[in-house]
Amino acid sequence: MVVLLFVNIAVLAVLGVFRFLEMSMLGRAMRGELVTIAEALRSDDRVTAAGITAIVVLIVTGIVWVVWQYRSQANLRAVGRPNLTYTPGWAAGWWFVPFANLVMPFKTVRELWKASGRERDWIGTATWPVLGWWWAAWIAQAIAGRIAARMVDTAESVASATSASRFALLTVLFTIAAAVLAILVVRSIVARQEGLVALGLPRGPPPPRPDAADRGDGPGP
Numbered sequence: 001m002v003v004l005l006f007v008n009i010a011v012l013a014v015l016g017v018f019r020f021l022e023m024s025m026l027g028r029a030m031r032g033e034l035v036t037i038a039e040a041l042r043s044d045d046r047v048t049a050a051g052i053t054a055i056v057v058l059i060v061t062g063i064v065w066v067v068w069q070y071r072s073q074a075n076l077r078a079v080g081r082p083n084l085t086y087t088p089g090w091a092a093g094w095w096f097v098p099f100a101n102l103v104m105p106f107k108t109v110r111e112l113w114k115a116s117g118r119e120r121d122w123i124g125t126a127t128w129p130v131l132g133w134w135w136a137a138w139i140a141q142a143i144a145g146r147i148a149a150r151m152v153d154t155a156e157s158v159a160s161a162t163s164a165s166r167f168a169l170l171t172v173l174f175t176i177a178a179a180v181l182a183i184l185v186v187r188s189i190v191a192r193q194e195g196l197v198a199l200g201l202p203r204g205p206p207p208p209r210p211d212a213a214d215r216g217d218g219p220g221p
Contacts, residue, residue: 001068001186004061008179011057012172015050019169022047026162058175066092068186072112075193081115083123106135109185116192128188134181141174 022043029035073091076084086094086108094104114125148171151164 001061001064002183004057004064005179005183005186008054008057008061009176011050011054012176012179015047015054016169016172016176018043018046018050019165019172023162023165023169026158026165029158030162054175062095065182066095069109069112072116072189072193073108076112076115079196081122081196084111084115086111102139106131109135113185113189113192116189116196118192118195130181130184130188134178134185137174137178137181141171141178144171144174 025035025039025043070088070092073084073086073088077088091108091112094108095101097104110127110131113128113131115122117125119125144167148164148167151160151167155161155164
């Protein structure tokens with residue numbers, strides 16, 4: 001999971017550089033300097049190729065993230081963590097519910113982080129601020145991305161194309177920030193779950209053997 005997030009950051013960094021070069025080229029055009037058609041096409045090709053790569057890597061990372069979150073949530077039930085609100089299936093499934101996926105995935109990850117700690121009364125554990133920063137960056141990139149896409153579709157001048165390019169670069173920066181914070185979140189949850197397993201939780205008395213009543217092996221009076 002962490003490796004894929006680092007790959008995302010690397011690909012996005014390249015895309016960010018290409019977006020910056022695109023903005024520089026558009027700025028030259030606005031100042032009346034010469035920009036050849038070949039140069040503009042090379043810029044478009046670079047941005048398109050890097051953008052497609054970033055989308056593919058993001059999709060793969062999203063799939064792996066959902067699997068990782070499902071397994072991490074299942075770990076909590078395996079060690080007998082009480083008072084859990086979300087099942088492993090819904091922890092993964094909320095990502096795919098329109099509108100609800102603006103809030104519910106954050107709530108599931110928050111519960112996952114809190115319940116993964118060594119605290120017996122985990123519900124009262126304060127939420128780690130990084131979780132909020134991570135989700136804010138993720139929502140910000142989604143909003144900026146939609147604005148940028150709409151501006152690109154409606155751009156009819158160099159000035160409007162420059163504005164669209166700026167929002168596209170802002171989207172890249174927000175996404176990089178979200179990926180960096182996601183790395184911190186994943187590492188923290190993994191470390192907390194390792195500590196939780198080491199602590200061990202009481203699972204209650206073991207069930208009686210099925211044949212104990214028949215053989216009279218139960219405890220005496």
